[in-house]
Amino acid sequence: MPDVLHLACAAWARLAEPGDTAAGAIVRVLGPVDGLVWARAAARGPDEAARAARTLSGDRPDLGIGPVALGRAVARWAPRVPGLDAERDLEATRRLGARFVVPADADWPGGLDDLGDATPRGLWLRGDPAAVHGLSRSVALVGARACTDYGSHVAADLAHGAASQGVVVVSGGAYGIDAAAHRGALAAGAPTVAFLAGGVDRLYPAGNADLLRAVLTDGLVIGELPPGGVPTRVRFLQRNRLIAAASSGTVVVEAAWRSGALSTAAHAQSLLRPVGAVPGPVTSMASGGCHRLLRDGGAVCVTDADEVVELVGRVGGDLAPWPAGAARETDALDAVGRRLFDALPLRRAATVTVVARDAGLALDETLGGLGLLEVAGFAERSGDGWRRRPGTSARDGAPS
Structure with a gap:
């Protein structure tokens, strides 16, 4: 047998349209059960609705709704009051194998509470x-x-x-x-x-x-x-x-x-x-x-x-991997090695002085770096100069 809270919330679901913030405000201030009692009484006629709206909005400023808007809300609900039968609705739910949950239940989606007065009942x-x-x-x-x-x-x-x-x-x-x-x-x-x-x-x-x-x-x-x-x-x-x-x-x-x-x-x-x-x-x-x-x-x-x-995902976590470009052999080189590789000519060898000048490096850095490039297979000696080892530019994948 459904309890009073679930019966009241089921009745509100049939009484008010989804997203009705007036209904949400009444439920927030009076609670689903007392709020439903108030709505039924207010819906007995235009005079009762106007009087109830004035009284409630005056007594509960936290309602956030004036008497005119509240009266209009009651007028919307009044035609549905005679047809309310929450027990019938919840019995149909049971026969369907479904469940009816309210915000107080463990299976309630907590994010919906952020909707304020537009939260479903x-x-x-x-x-x-x-x-x-x-x-x-x-x-x-x-x-x-x-x-x-x-x-x-x-x-x-x-x-x-x-x-x-x-x-x-x-x-x-x-x-x-x-x-x-x-x-x-x-x-x-x-x-x-x-x-x-x-x-x-x-x-x-x-x-x-x-x-x-x-x-x-x-x-x-x-x-x-x-x-x-x-x-x-x-x-x-x-x-x-x-x-x-x-x-x-x-x-x-x-x-x-x-x-x-x-x-x-x-x-x-x-x-x-x-x-x-x-x-x-x-x-x-x-x-x-x-x-x-x-x-x-x-x-x-x-x-x-x-x-x-x-x-x-989590802030600072679940980060998408950065898209990787095409792998290049020179990616493993340090900053000096990359600058020297870029400065090396493809065909005619250049002296150490020219390579240092084009790379913007000191002679001692250039000499040490060229030796490392030679060991790694990116550079070779040719006479008195240096050049890229044949085939490295293609394997490197550098743009032409």
């Missing part, structure tokens, strides 16, 4: 609840539904590489970049987390139902709407705040100028989470949003999985 978890704890080291990989083959390939590659290094991949379960990210993580044999814009009993979109069922095996599908909740455009945008808050950082893989994925990046920025963006062809409108983030300084450039891990 509760969440429905379907799958392996243990995956929640992996969110402490996670990345949101997001982007357009109508992605290109390039975007899909990069999303899957980044997800596979990050998941292989123990980073949990988070996304929204949608077509395009979301689906590619989940598939990449699953291909690595790792759990992945999908936040839905509707109830977790609806594996939406239907075309990704098989993919989301695969996610359920070792990962999680999460939603803040009760069973039967229908996804809408506004709910998709509100869902994005959960993706950003639950994750250690966000990477926009491919997004046009007006892509909804940019709202996820904006939420991450407002929460002071790191944001990355993958560059695309400058001629591709599909990457216009990513280029905008990079140009405005709102994101760092991400090009491979190591850079994803660095983005969400």
Whole structure:
């Protein structure tokens, strides 16, 4: 039998829309149970709503909401009050094999608490609840539904590489970049987390139902709407705040100028989470949003999985390896040796004096250095002078 706290939070989830900060403020000030009692009483009629709003906003200035805005919030909730049945919703949750968790529970994603009054009153978890704890080291990989083959390939590659290094991949379960990210993580044999814009009993979109069922095996599908909740455009945008808050950082893989994925990046920025963006062809409108983030300084450039891990990793740790250039034989030489090698002619030998002059070194440094270059196989004597040993410039790989 669910306790009073879980029943109250489940009722709030059906009463108020996702991201309703008025509901969040009331729950913060009065608590979920007493707040629900207040909301039910205030919703009895316009006069009761106005009186209750004036009283509460006057008695509790920490609410942060004036009586007019509070009255409008009650007016939004009033039509839903008669249909509230939290016990029915939680029974449907039990039959589904899902769980309903609230901020006081151990399986609550702690990052969501940073949303303040926009924090959900509760969440429905379907799958392996243990995956929640992996969110402490996670990345949101997001982007357009109508992605290109390039975007899909990069999303899957980044997800596979990050998941292989123990980073949990988070996304929204949608077509395009979301689906590619989940598939990449699953291909690595790792759990992945999908936040839905509707109830977790609806594996939406239907075309990704098989993919989301695969996610359920070792990962999680999460939603803040009760069973039967229908996804809408506004709910998709509100869902994005959960993706950003639950994750250690966000990477926009491919997004046009007006892509909804940019709202996820904006939420991450407002929460002071790191944001990355993958560059695309400058001629591709599909990457216009990513280029905008990079140009405005709102994101760092991400090009491979190591850079994803660095983005969400420990400060000073998990650093991506510096890209190595082509190995050259002269890389092992010290500064004097490199200067002498550069000063040596390729064909006609030069005297020690000329080599010293061209290298900008003293005669004694030049003599000692030339001897070392000879031993290492980079220089040879020719008559009274010195030159590079034939073939060293090609092996060195120096630009012509």
